[in-house]
Amino acid sequence: MIESTRATDAPLQRLLLERIYSATGKAWRIGITGSPGAGKSTLIESLGMVAIEHGHRLAVLATDPAAATTGGSILGDRFRMTSLSSHPNAFIRPSSNRGSDTALSRRIRESILVCEAAGYDVVIVETVGAGQSDVTIADVVDMVIVASLPNAGDEVQGIKRGIMEYADIVAVTKSDIDRSLALRAASQLRSALSLIRSRFRDWQARTAIVSSVTGEGVGDLWALCEQFFAPTRQLSIEQNRRQQRRRWFEEALIEALIDRVRTEAHSAHSIERIYSAIEDGTVLPPIAAIEIVHSWRTSQ
Ligand SMILES: Nc1nc2c(ncn2[C@@H]2O[C@H](COP(=O)(O)OP(=O)(O)OP(=O)(O)O)[C@@H](O)[C@H]2O)c(=O)[nH]1
Ligand SMILES: [Mg+2]
Structure with missing residues (x-):
C-alpha cells in the first residue's frame, strides 16, 4: 500500500x-x-x-x-x-x-x-x-x-x-x-x-x-x-534529518503543484498549449510557471 x-x-x-x-x-x-x-x-x-x-x-x-x-x-x-x-x-x-x-x-x-x-x-x-x-x-x-x-x-x-x-x-x-x-x-x-x-x-x-x-x-x-x-552524535544526526524533512516537503510541494495544475479542469487543455509553446521555445519556462501560479491565485 x-x-x-x-x-x-x-x-x-x-x-x-x-x-x-x-x-x-x-x-x-x-x-x-x-x-x-x-x-x-x-x-x-x-x-x-x-x-x-x-x-x-x-x-x-x-x-x-x-x-x-x-x-x-x-x-x-x-x-x-x-x-x-x-x-x-x-x-x-x-x-x-x-x-x-x-x-x-x-x-x-x-x-x-x-x-x-x-x-x-x-x-x-x-x-x-x-x-x-x-x-x-x-x-x-x-x-x-x-x-x-x-x-x-x-x-x-x-x-x-x-x-x-x-x-x-x-x-x-x-x-x-x-x-x-x-x-x-x-x-x-x-x-x-x-x-x-x-x-x-x-x-x-x-x-x-x-x-x-x-x-x-x-x-x-x-x-x-x-x-x-x-x-x-545525536544532535548532528537530528540536524541532518531536519534538512531532509525540508527537502522532502519541497519535493512533495512541487509534485502536488504539478498534479494540481495538470488536473485543474479549466486548465486541462490550456496546459497542453503551454507545454507546446515551451517546447517550441516561444515561451520562457520559468515565466510560464510563474504566470500559471499567479493566474491561479487571482482566479480563486
Ligand atoms: N569472494 C567474494 N565474493 C563476494 C563477496 N561479496 C559478494 N561477493 C560476490 O559478488 C557478487 C555480487 O554480489 P552482490 O552482493 O549481489 O553485489 P551487489 O552489489 O548487491 O550487486 P547488485 O545488487 O546487482 O548491484 C556475487 O556473486 C557474490 O557472491 C566477498 O566478500 N567475497
Ligand atoms: Mg544487490
Missing part, C-alpha cells in the same frame, strides 16, 4: 502515514550504495546478522532499477540474504522500479517510516549508485556506506565524485580474493577522502576492509556504525 503510486491509494496512504508518524524516527537509517556487483547485498547479509546478534531488529529495503530489463536479481537477493530472510528479527523488502530508471523507490521515505513504526530499529537501504535520480540515498538515510571493489585505481577514478562526497564509510569489499589489493585500495581511498570535505563537522569519512565470505572486518564495520550513531 505504502509503495503504491496509484492516485486511488493516496487517501489510505495518507491516513496510514499520519497514524504512524509519531511512532517513527527511532531507527538507525543506513544506506548502502556502490556500483553493480560491488557486493552490497552480500554485505547486508553479513552486516545484518552482526546487527541482529547485537540485539537489533533489522529491515532491509532494496531497490533494483535493473529488474525491468534483466528480469531482476530480486530472487537472487533472497538467495544472497538467506540467513536474514529466514530470521524472525529481520524483514527484507526488495522492490523493483519497473519502467523507471531511478535508483530509489519513489516511496522510499514512506517505506522507512513504516518499518520504524513496525519496531525495526535498524533500517538498511540498498541502492545502486547510479546517481541519475533526483532523490539520492543521502536524502533519505542518516549514514551512507559506499561499497567499493578492491580494484582501487579504477574505483577512485571511476566512482562518481558525487558518491564519494556523501560517503560516511567506504567499505572495500571481497578482501578474501586479494588482501594486499584490498589494503592498497583502502589506503588510496583514504587519501582521496581526505581531500573531500565531509558532510558532518563531527564525522570524518572512514574506510573499512571487509569480506562477506570469511566475515573479516564485518564486526569492525558494525563498530563504526555504532560510533556513527553514538549518543554524542
Whole structure:
C-alpha cells in the first residue's frame, strides 16, 4: 500500500502515514550504495546478522532499477540474504522500479517510516549508485556506506565524485580474493577522502576492509556504525534529518503543484498549449510557471 503510486491509494496512504508518524524516527537509517556487483547485498547479509546478534531488529529495503530489463536479481537477493530472510528479527523488502530508471523507490521515505513504526530499529537501504535520480540515498538515510571493489585505481577514478562526497564509510569489499589489493585500495581511498570535505563537522569519512565470505572486518564495520550513531552524535544526526524533512516537503510541494495544475479542469487543455509553446521555445519556462501560479491565485 505504502509503495503504491496509484492516485486511488493516496487517501489510505495518507491516513496510514499520519497514524504512524509519531511512532517513527527511532531507527538507525543506513544506506548502502556502490556500483553493480560491488557486493552490497552480500554485505547486508553479513552486516545484518552482526546487527541482529547485537540485539537489533533489522529491515532491509532494496531497490533494483535493473529488474525491468534483466528480469531482476530480486530472487537472487533472497538467495544472497538467506540467513536474514529466514530470521524472525529481520524483514527484507526488495522492490523493483519497473519502467523507471531511478535508483530509489519513489516511496522510499514512506517505506522507512513504516518499518520504524513496525519496531525495526535498524533500517538498511540498498541502492545502486547510479546517481541519475533526483532523490539520492543521502536524502533519505542518516549514514551512507559506499561499497567499493578492491580494484582501487579504477574505483577512485571511476566512482562518481558525487558518491564519494556523501560517503560516511567506504567499505572495500571481497578482501578474501586479494588482501594486499584490498589494503592498497583502502589506503588510496583514504587519501582521496581526505581531500573531500565531509558532510558532518563531527564525522570524518572512514574506510573499512571487509569480506562477506570469511566475515573479516564485518564486526569492525558494525563498530563504526555504532560510533556513527553514538549518543554524542545525536544532535548532528537530528540536524541532518531536519534538512531532509525540508527537502522532502519541497519535493512533495512541487509534485502536488504539478498534479494540481495538470488536473485543474479549466486548465486541462490550456496546459497542453503551454507545454507546446515551451517546447517550441516561444515561451520562457520559468515565466510560464510563474504566470500559471499567479493566474491561479487571482482566479480563486
Ligand atoms: N569472494 C567474494 N565474493 C563476494 C563477496 N561479496 C559478494 N561477493 C560476490 O559478488 C557478487 C555480487 O554480489 P552482490 O552482493 O549481489 O553485489 P551487489 O552489489 O548487491 O550487486 P547488485 O545488487 O546487482 O548491484 C556475487 O556473486 C557474490 O557472491 C566477498 O566478500 N567475497
Ligand atoms: Mg544487490
